Amino acid sequence: MKVNLSFILLLILVNTSAYSSIVMTDDKLSIIVTPPADYNRKDTVHIVGNFNNWALSGNKSHQLRYVEGKLVADIPNNQQDIIFGFVRNSDWKSIPSRESGNALCLFLHQKNSTNHHIKIEIPAWKDDKPGKVATQTIVGNVKVLKDFAMPQLGRQTNISIYLPPSYKENNQQKYPVLYMLDGQNIFDDSTAYSDEWLVDESMERLASTGKLNEFIVVGIANGPRRWNEYNPWNYKSWDTQVEEIGEGDKTITFIRDSLKPFIDKNYRTKAENTSTGLAGSSLGGLMALYGAMEHSDVFGFIAAFSPSLAVENMAGNNVLFAALKNQKEMGRVKIYADMGKVEYGNYEKVEFLQQLLLESGVAEKNLKIVKDDLGRHCELDWSKRFPSAVGWLFKE
Incomplete structure (x- = not known):
């Protein structure tokens, strides 16, 4: 199924520090996600992006696994700029957001990066009730x-x-x-x-x-x-x-x-x-x-x-x-x-x-x-x- 990128508006800070329990090779990238504080282990979370044609199912899909309080996945490092995001419970409306409910932009891993571990924090999910009120930012x-x-x-x-x-x-x-x-x-x-x-x-x-x-x-x-x-x-x-x-x-x-x-x-x-x-x-x-x-x-x-x-x-x-x-x-x-x-x-x-x-x-x-x-x-x-x-x- 084709996915239009209009539905995928995500942003989060990418921090390239390692997670000690993950051992990587040059042809793989390790994704380590800190989920929201109220994360339910029954929920599924997939990483999707241009590296797998945004697939949520089939042999190209990558579901994150739970390891010591983190969600982790290994994805191909195919020497291209990789743009990616996350989807909870296979629902494109359930994507990472700030606690205020503002959706976050896509993540980006540049092909010339020497870091093979990407550490990410997801504050909340877009379809959850916001935990904070977004600040009014109008000027002029x-x-x-x-x-x-x-x-x-x-x-x-x-x-x-x-x-x-x-x-x-x-x-x-x-x-x-x-x-x-x-x-x-x-x-x-x-x-x-x-x-x-x-x-x-x-x-x-x-x-x-x-x-x-x-x-x-x-x-x-x-x-x-x-x-x-x-x-x-x-x-x-x-x-x-x-x-x-x-x-x-x-x-x-x-x-x-x-x-x-x-x-x-x-x-x-x-x-x-x-x-x-x-x-x-x-x-x-x-x-x-x-x-x-x-x-x-x-x-x-x-x-x-x-x-x-x-x-x-x-x-x-x-x-x-x-x-x-x-x-x-x-x-x-x-x-x-x-x-x-x-x-x-x-x-x-x-x-x-x-x-x-x-x-x-x-x-x-x-x-x-x-x-x-x-x-x-x-x-x-x-x-x-x-x-x-x-x-x-x-x-x-």
């Missing part, structure tokens, strides 16, 4: 609109609006706007699924140094049907293998017809498409690219962080690549996209994306593809690439 001028109506999707959502430092100082100035999907993750640890993006911290820092033209950021929190609402095309479900209906067009229509008019009416914005952007990660990155393809009259610039490039339809065709091959005119849109090498094991998919975008009419000067050799599929790494991404997008 961020307003939160609770229960904003989404008539196109028949539900409500929270909208977070970051206003730059000069917004209060100059009441005549108008600003570009960047709309960001998965908005609950971008400003605040207390609402984030995993680590927050530190967008507000980055914006404040960049504004203080004068290295960035200021702009407004609007975060749109996702909902319980994220896979449907963040897929522009019908797709094959990764777990049930049945066709699901993509409702991404409704999400974009909400931004275009409901949210953007509200923001333009109530805040000092530059409303034209050359001053309006759409950004997202994973499935949100897929949606941002869809915005460039079908709504370049609304969104003049796009940021797709680790866009999901493995979503397929029932015929087994990549939904994005199939749509791009039929794309006749992209419009004058500026696109930033990035990818971590360890996400897919190589850069073939993002390089093919680059080729298709150029063939669809995107000007080479308006396309920036960033390859991060150690980039993982999580907010922690996207936050590191955010400042340079917006620096390029908002460069006049």
Whole structure:
């Protein structure tokens, strides 16, 4: 069964000290895990990663064994950068987290490391009741609109609006706007699924140094049907293998017809498409690219962080690549996209994306593809690439 990396958002500190009862050879890595204090020995824990195609069963699976209060496993050291995580009781929703419930990013073992023992501590599991309350981490001028109506999707959502430092100082100035999907993750640890993006911290820092033209950021929190609402095309479900209906067009229509008019009416914005952007990660990155393809009259610039490039339809065709091959005119849109090498094991998919975008009419000067050799599929790494991404997008 194929596993989409959108479901695997884990981070933990990797400490390369040895566990004395494990004897290793050069072709093996020893994983020693300190489980949560309330660990139940009846639970199963598997280590999954690019070294075993994320397998939870079969001859490639690796279940950790209990040894003197630790969970241990030996995995192949195949001289590649290894990205890996843990799954409890074969449930992809049961992954490592902080005690606050924030999921942790994937672990990374670099191929040039001389350490063959990796010691890890798992504070808690994502599907357990949090033992602590996550701290609110908003900085700067961020307003939160609770229960904003989404008539196109028949539900409500929270909208977070970051206003730059000069917004209060100059009441005549108008600003570009960047709309960001998965908005609950971008400003605040207390609402984030995993680590927050530190967008507000980055914006404040960049504004203080004068290295960035200021702009407004609007975060749109996702909902319980994220896979449907963040897929522009019908797709094959990764777990049930049945066709699901993509409702991404409704999400974009909400931004275009409901949210953007509200923001333009109530805040000092530059409303034209050359001053309006759409950004997202994973499935949100897929949606941002869809915005460039079908709504370049609304969104003049796009940021797709680790866009999901493995979503397929029932015929087994990549939904994005199939749509791009039929794309006749992209419009004058500026696109930033990035990818971590360890996400897919190589850069073939993002390089093919680059080729298709150029063939669809995107000007080479308006396309920036960033390859991060150690980039993982999580907010922690996207936050590191955010400042340079917006620096390029908002460069006049």
